[in-house]
Amino acid sequence: MLNYTIRRLLSVIPVMLVVSVIVFMIVHLTPGNPAFLILGEDSSPEAIADLERELGLDQALYVQFFNWFSQVITGDLGTSVYSSQSVTSLIAENFGPTFSLMALSTVILLAIAIPVAILIVALRKTVLDPIFTSVSLFGVSVPEFWLATLLVLGFGVALPIFPVAGYVPFAEGADAWLHHILLPSFVLAIVEVGIIARMLRDSMLDSVNQDYIKTARAKGVKEREVLMRHVFVNALIPTTTVLGATVAGLLGGTVIIETLFTIPGIGQLLVDSIHRRDYPVVQGIVLFIAGIYVFVNLLVDLLYTFLDPRIRYD
Amino acid sequence: MLQVENLHVHLDTPGGLVKAVDGVSFSIQKGETIGIVGESGSGKSVLAHSLMKLNPEPPALYPQGTIHFEGQPVLEMGKTELRKLRGNDIAMIFQDPMSSLNPVSRIGKQLIEAIQAHQKRPKQQAREKAIELLEDVGIADAKARMNSYPHQFSGGMRQRVLIAMALASNPKLLIADEPTTALDVTIQAQVLDLLKGIQEKYGTAILVITHDLGVVAHLADRILVMYAGKIVESGSAEDIFYRTSMPYTWSLLRSVPVIREGGPERLIPIDGQPPSLIDRPAGCAFEPRCPFARDACRQVDPPLEHRESNHSAACILSSNEFEEQKKQLEGVLTT
Numbered sequence: 001m002l003n004y005t006i007r008r009l010l011s012v013i014p015v016m017l018v019v020s021v022i023v024f025m026i027v028h029l030t031p032g033n034p035a036f037l038i039l040g041e042d043s044s045p046e047a048i049a050d051l052e053r054e055l056g057l058d059q060a061l062y063v064q065f066f067n068w069f070s071q072v073i074t075g076d077l078g079t080s081v082y083s084s085q086s087v088t089s090l091i092a093e094n095f096g097p098t099f100s101l102m103a104l105s106t107v108i109l110l111a112i113a114i115p116v117a118i119l120i121v122a123l124r125k126t127v128l129d130p131i132f133t134s135v136s137l138f139g140v141s142v143p144e145f146w147l148a149t150l151l152v153l154g155f156g157v158a159l160p161i162f163p164v165a166g167y168v169p170f171a172e173g174a175d176a177w178l179h180h181i182l183l184p185s186f187v188l189a190i191v192e193v194g195i196i197a198r199m200l201r202d203s204m205l206d207s208v209n210q211d212y213i214k215t216a217r218a219k220g221v222k223e224r225e226v227l228m229r230h231v232f233v234n235a236l237i238p239t240t241t242v243l244g245a246t247v248a249g250l251l252g253g254t255v256i257i258e259t260l261f262t263i264p265g266i267g268q269l270l271v272d273s274i275h276r277r278d279y280p281v282v283q284g285i286v287l288f289i290a291g292i293y294v295f296v297n298l299l300v301d302l303l304y305t306f307l308d309p310r311i312r313y314d
Numbered sequence: 315m316l317q318v319e320n321l322h323v324h325l326d327t328p329g330g331l332v333k334a335v336d337g338v339s340f341s342i343q344k345g346e347t348i349g350i351v352g353e354s355g356s357g358k359s360v361l362a363h364s365l366m367k368l369n370p371e372p373p374a375l376y377p378q379g380t381i382h383f384e385g386q387p388v389l390e391m392g393k394t395e396l397r398k399l400r401g402n403d404i405a406m407i408f409q410d411p412m413s414s415l416n417p418v419s420r421i422g423k424q425l426i427e428a429i430q431a432h433q434k435r436p437k438q439q440a441r442e443k444a445i446e447l448l449e450d451v452g453i454a455d456a457k458a459r460m461n462s463y464p465h466q467f468s469g470g471m472r473q474r475v476l477i478a479m480a481l482a483s484n485p486k487l488l489i490a491d492e493p494t495t496a497l498d499v500t501i502q503a504q505v506l507d508l509l510k511g512i513q514e515k516y517g518t519a520i521l522v523i524t525h526d527l528g529v530v531a532h533l534a535d536r537i538l539v540m541y542a543g544k545i546v547e548s549g550s551a552e553d554i555f556y557r558t559s560m561p562y563t564w565s566l567l568r569s570v571p572v573i574r575e576g577g578p579e580r581l582i583p584i585d586g587q588p589p590s591l592i593d594r595p596a597g598c599a600f601e602p603r604c605p606f607a608r609d610a611c612r613q614v615d616p617p618l619e620h621r622e623s624n625h626s627a628a629c630i631l632s633s634n635e636f637e638e639q640k641k642q643l644e645g646v647l648t649t
Contacts, residue, residue, distance in 0.1 A: 125372075209370075211413040218368060218408075219428040219479065220401030223393070229427070230416050237418075308418055309463040 001305065004313035008298050012291075019290040020072060024065050027279050033057075037277040038081060055081065068283070077284035082276045087284035090269060097167050098265035100177065101257065102250050104185035105192075109246070112193045117200035122227060124205065132201070139194030144253055148187040148260050155183060165262040184261045188253045192246050199242045203235035210234070237307050244300030248293040315519060316342040316365065316404075316487060321379035323357070323364050326372055330592040334360040336543035337379070342487065345517040349530030349551075351566070352540035355588050358523045359409075361540070362491050364389075365521070366404045367396055383487075402432040405480035409492035411472035415464035421448075421475055422460030428482035447478040451508060470501035477508060481516070488512070490522045494529060506532050527570050531555065536624070539563045542589050542599035545618055549625035559621050559636055560629035562600045598630070606631065606639050 035051040036043065052058045056067060071078060077087035120132045156164035162183040168176040207213065208231055216226045255267035262268070266285060273281035304311045323335035334357040342348055352358045363369045365381060367388055381388040383403060391399065400406075408414045416424060425444035429435060435443065441460070448456035451474040464472060473493065480488055490509060494502035510533060513520055522533055530537050530551065537554045539547040539562065547554065547563045558564045568582040586603040589595060597612040598604070604611065611630055618628045629636060 211408055211410055212416040214368065214408065215414045215476065215479070216416070216427075218366065218400055218406040219482070220397045220399070220431045221427060222397060222431075225427075229419070233418055234416070310417060310465050 001302075001313060005298075005302065008301065012294050012298075015294055016287070016291065017069075020069055020287060021065070023283050023286045023290075024068065027283055028061060028064070034081075034277050034279055072287070077287065078280035080273075080278050080281050082273070082278045082281070087281050090281060091266065091284060091288055094264060094266050094269045096169060096265075097181075097263045098251070098254050098258070098267060100170065100181050101185055101188060101254050101263065101265065102247070104178075104181055105189040105250050105253075106247055108185055108189035109192050109196060112189070113196040113200060116193070116197045117204060118227065118232060120197075120201050121204040121208070121231065122224075124208075133198075136194035136198045139191065140198075142191060144187060144191050144256050145260060147190065148184070148257060151183060151187055152260070167261075167263040167265075181263075184257045184263060188250055188257050191253070192250070195246060196239065196243060200235055200239045203238045204231050207231045207234045233307075237304065240300055240303055240307060244296055248296040251289050251292060315344050315384060317380075317382045318365070319380045319382075321361070321364065321381060322377050323360050323369065324375045324377055325360070325369075326375055332591045333543055333594060334591060335364065336591075336594070338540075338543075338545055339379075340538055340545065340548065342519050342521060344486070345513070345519055346536065347513060347520045347522065347534050349534030349537045350521065350523045350540055351525065351527060351530055351537060353525060353566075353588055355591070356540045357543040357591070358540050359491055362406070362489050362521065362523045365487075365489060366400050366406065367391065368400070368406070398432070401428060401480075401485070402483045403485055404487045404489065405483070405485035406489040406491065407473070407476045407480050407493055410496045411469050411476055412496065414476055415472055417464055419463075420460065421462050421464065421467070425460070425475070425479055425482065428479045432483040443482075444478075447481055448475070450481065451475070451478040453478070468501075469497050470504060473497060473501075473505050474508065477505075477512070481512065481518075484516060485518060487519045487521065490520060492524055493522065494526070495524070502529075509533065527555075527567065539566070542594070543591055544599070544628065546600070546629075547627045548618070549621075549627075553623075553625040557622075557625065557633075559625065559627035559633045560631070561604045561606045561636070563627075564636075564640060565603075565605075598628075605643055606636070 033048070033052075035048045035055065035057060039047055039051060049058075056064055059067075068078065075088065077091070079086055080090060083090070116132070120129055123129070152164050155161045163180055166180055168180050170177045204227075213226060213230055216230050217223075221229075251266075254265055255270060257263070258265045258267035259271050266288070270282065270285045272278075273285070305313065318341065319339050321335055321338045322333070325332040325334050336357070338361060340348070350358045350361065360369060360374070364374075364376070365383075365388065376389050379389075383399065386395075386399075388396075388399065415421070422441065422444055425447060426437065426440045429440045429443050430437075433440070445456045445460060448459060453459055453471065453474055459467075464475075467475065488509075493509065494505050497505060506529060509520060509522070512518055520533070522529060524530060534551055537549065537551055538545050539554065541562050547558075547560050549557070549559075553559075554563060555567065558567060565582075565584045569584055571581055584603055589599050589602070595601075595612075596615070598607075598615055601607045601611040608630070614630060616628045616630050618626045620626050621633050627633070631639065
């Protein structure tokens, strides 16, 4: 297991190399001169040339990439053009709110999806199942920004229960933190509930027809216990795969949610940095998000060994 | 102990109503071993599952007939009563031991669950009982094996674990649905001996369902031959093997490989397919495949009739007529 973990961590390096090349290309091959965009339309050609030299933009592309990447592997993501702060410290400062959002969303997501799926499977012979299927499809199709706006209008404006914007760190009081972050986390989670509940329901219905479920029933085990001990536990394995991708995907959702609720997280930093043409920060954040994806997937793979004794990596 | 009267089980499928069990009656006495033999699709598994109402509903329907276990009507039982019947009075082992155990749960846990489903024993006691059961079915080092997962056992060992699980509450009837089909030949004999041993030790009645005549010959006191949802012949093993009274059983016996002195004899398959159980033709269901068929067979579906002592058969031909015709046909076939 330890061997496997180390091997997997090492395999992150080539993945990140590929990601780095792509990130670098996207940023640098986008039309427009960064120095020109940073300095504005009225700047002199001399000033632009000076800035290009300062940023290393006058060098060949592969030299620029090599310089950037050799910094990256030492953990140095460069310096912000806008604030002159190091990109790593900017990400560290802004990660708290994003992490809060992701963690609370995951909790909300599971707290809704798991009971719903179990209930639907228990009542699978009733009309509830086709209703659920349609509602979950609707849930998956709803755009986050639309639902967020609707909920802000509902619970921020019409019924002012929650603040419509802003963020309070956890360290400054758990209730204030929760009060600010509950609505955005809910929006972030609710869009994914459909996918996870649907996946869990489908996996459970697959499991219901397995031979070992017949064995459990033939033993005279209560239907509720059959469902929880046998059907649910077996359905967790395929669901975890999807959950891993979904949790990592929540990071993408935070970009929209943080902007809408003005939460000072990674997503907002990314959007602001794009507006400011702060390329080192944009590159750093995209690389960081890619890193989280890889890390979450590693966690999921390790989680399998706990869920399914047939899976052993060593 | 168990009485089945004129049982009909239908499966409501998108393709139509499948009459899987079509008017079956039989009974099982205490400590008896009964074999049900038939081809795939003859309805034998559906019949076995019906005895503890284990067929998934839908699609299964029970439009007609009764099943009584010790006087209690099984088909009318509610959830709680059924739960008390299953595993406690009637236990079942299934065809495929590879998939019949929960892959993510330890063997010990699954055994303890079976014990605690019907007996209020504290965990430690249930654990000891589980180890005893594993030892009973011949699993070496039972204590350590309690912590193993199903994939760490071979097929034969898993079937032993399933048998141990079925014995958890000392059932009065053990239904074995194709217990050896998925196993190697050498392992098959071991499992059959185990079942026989259990019966001698505990006096459990066993209903064994199989397509393998060798299995019933080895185990059963009484054999029911099923074809297209009906019992077509029933009797003692001797009746069925040596005093065969109807063409289907005869064809079935001829299709079994027999190793004899003087080299291998050719196997004689039964031509054609079993009939669709959705649109059952009028007349005898075996008529299209029957080498003895005559015009009358297309009109009359012969009922199961008493022939001698406990031997019954469903055929338009009497036992003597069949015997004569059989000799003629065998004469033609051998020359």
